[in-house]
Amino acid sequence: MQRYNNYSDYLKKRYGEKVYKLPIGLPVTCPNRDGACGTKGCTFCGEIGAGYENLPATMTVEEQINANRAHISPKYKAEKFIAYFQNFSNTYLPIEQLKQYIVQACQPDIVGIALATRPDCINDAYLELLSELGHQYKKDISIELGLQTVNYHSLIRVNRGHTLAEYIDAVLRIKRYNLDVCTHLILNLPWDDMIDVKENAKVISSLQVDQVKLHALYIVKGTVMADLYQRGELSLISKEEYVQRVVTFLEYLHPDIIVQRLIGRAPQSNTLFTNWQTGWWKIRDDIDSLMQVQDSYQGKLCNYLNGRAVQKFL
Numbered sequence: 001m002q003r004y005n006n007y008s009d010y011l012k013k014r015y016g017e018k019v020y021k022l023p024i025g026l027p028v029t030c031p032n033r034d035g036a037c038g039t040k041g042c043t044f045c046g047e048i049g050a051g052y053e054n055l056p057a058t059m060t061v062e063e064q065i066n067a068n069r070a071h072i073s074p075k076y077k078a079e080k081f082i083a084y085f086q087n088f089s090n091t092y093l094p095i096e097q098l099k100q101y102i103v104q105a106c107q108p109d110i111v112g113i114a115l116a117t118r119p120d121c122i123n124d125a126y127l128e129l130l131s132e133l134g135h136q137y138k139k140d141i142s143i144e145l146g147l148q149t150v151n152y153h154s155l156i157r158v159n160r161g162h163t164l165a166e167y168i169d170a171v172l173r174i175k176r177y178n179l180d181v182c183t184h185l186i187l188n189l190p191w192d193d194m195i196d197v198k199e200n201a202k203v204i205s206s207l208q209v210d211q212v213k214l215h216a217l218y219i220v221k222g223t224v225m226a227d228l229y230q231r232g233e234l235s236l237i238s239k240e241e242y243v244q245r246v247v248t249f250l251e252y253l254h255p256d257i258i259v260q261r262l263i264g265r266a267p268q269s270n271t272l273f274t275n276w277q278t279g280w281w282k283i284r285d286d287i288d289s290l291m292q293v294q295d296s297y298q299g300k301l302c303n304y305l306n307g308r309a310v311q312k313f314l
Contacts (some may be wrong), residue, residue, distance in 0.1 A: 003291045004250050004298040007211070007260040015111055020076055021084040022068040022110075024061055025054035026101060030089045031120060032161035042148075043158045043224035044186075044217060046270065054087055061104035069109075082112040091117040091126050091143075098126065102133050112140035114182070119145055120162045122170035127177040134179070142180035144213070145170055150203045154191045159224070164203075171207045182211035182260060187245045188237050189217060197245045201252035202304060212257055214249070215264025216242055216283075219273035226272055239276040243286045247296050255299030262287050 002009070011019040032038040055064045065083060072078055083105035091098060105113055113134070122143070134141040145167065149155060152163045167183075174181045183204050187197055204212060217236065219229045228234040237245075246262055253259075265280045275283060291297065 001297070003288070003296065004253075004259050004262075005255065005257060007258050010258045015080055017080060018076065018078050019080045019082060019111060020072050020078045021082045021114065022065055022072065023054050023084050023086045024064050024068075024105065025057040025059075025087045026061075026085055026090055026093070027057045028088050028090055028093050030118065031092055032118075032159070033088075037120065037161040038159060040159060040224070042160055043228075044220065046220035046223055057087075061101055062107075065105065065107060065110070080109055080111045082114055083107075083110050084114045084116070086116050089117045089121045090115045091121045091123075095126055095129060099129055099133065102130070103137075106133070106137040106139055110139065112142065114142045114144055116144040116146065116184075118162065119147065119166040119170035122173055124173060127173060127179065130179060131177045140180065142182055142211070143174055144182040144184060144211075145174075146184045148184065148186045149189055149192055149196060150200050151189075151192050151196045154189050154196070157191055158189065168207065171209060175208065180210040182213060182258075183209050184213045184215070185249075186217050187214055187249060188242050190234055190236065194245065194248060197249050198252050201249045201302075205252070205254035205257065205302060206305060208254075209257060211260050212253070213260040213264075214246060214262050216275055217273075218264075218266045218271050218275075220266070220271050229272055236273065239278060239283065239286075242276075243283065243290055246287050247290050247294065250291070250298045251296055251300040252302060252304075253298050254302050254305075257298075259298070 008018075030041060033041045055067060059067070061083075069081065072081075085101070102113060122145075130141045130143075133139070147167050148158065148160065150164055155163055171181055185200050187200070219226055219234075225234060250259070263275060263280045263283045266274050268274055268277075
């Protein structure tokens with residue numbers, strides 16, 4: 001029994017074979033770093049952002065694609081790829097510059113473009129451009145929005161520089177242009193509990209988000225969170241509690257939403273705490289095992305949409 005809507009299976013079904021993401025780093029920053037809405041960034045974000053595996057942004061898009069393809073293609077026997085503009089906020093740049101980067105990535109074996117960005121970096125003019133380029137070059141365009149939590153009090157505490165409202169606005173705008181949207185969530189922020197876990201699933205389900213990425217909180221060296229952690233002012237849940245949160249999240253998640261990942265990874269050399277010093281694959285296996293034990297599956301408790309209270313009259 002397939003207990004959740006797995007991303008790799010979705011890609012194979014859509015494109016007829018294995019598809020791998022090729023990470024691309026652009027010379028971009030973030031409005032929460034350059035003074036547009038803040039200067040210190042999110043309290044969990046390090047100086048290099050999330051692009052631990054990225055090649056230098058001084059390389060062109062074509063050079064990065066070629067180098068990553070040369071590494072991944074023979075290793076995984078892959079012939080189709082998604083160009084993943086990964087680090088920082090990849091729509092936070094002049095629109096013509098964004099167009100140039102997207103066009104450079106539209107190579108024959110690239111079936112899709114994924115752009116990681118923030119809700120406050122979503123604008124109709126940019127979405128119209130992305131939609132047009134997707135049609136012109138016959139590439140699937142998806143936008144990966146960092147949200148982390150629907151708890152707007154927690155968003156303030158991690159210094160996100162936006163609240164839940166901007167995220168909702170961004171998703172609604174993206175959907176109007178028929179682009180896919182993926183949401184990134186951290187299920188173990190110190191101020192969130194199981195109610196927030198359930199509400200995360202319910203909000204993105206009600207917005208008809210296409211995909212979701214989960215990961216546990218990393219404590220990255222040199223960050224505000226690292227200082228709190230080293231002073232003993234940050235309390236993190238156990239690995240077992242994280243596994244239970246993921247399972248509960250999936251039960252409340254709409255069954256059509258694609259799950260890109262259940263747990264992330266970061267190099268231990270850059271962090272004070274990463275995944276309870278446990279391999280990501282082991283935590284993934286623990287999640288799968290708990291779902292079997294509890295007879296859990298994605299959407300099991302997704303019964304809250306479309307006027308639940310009046311459905312008994314129909």
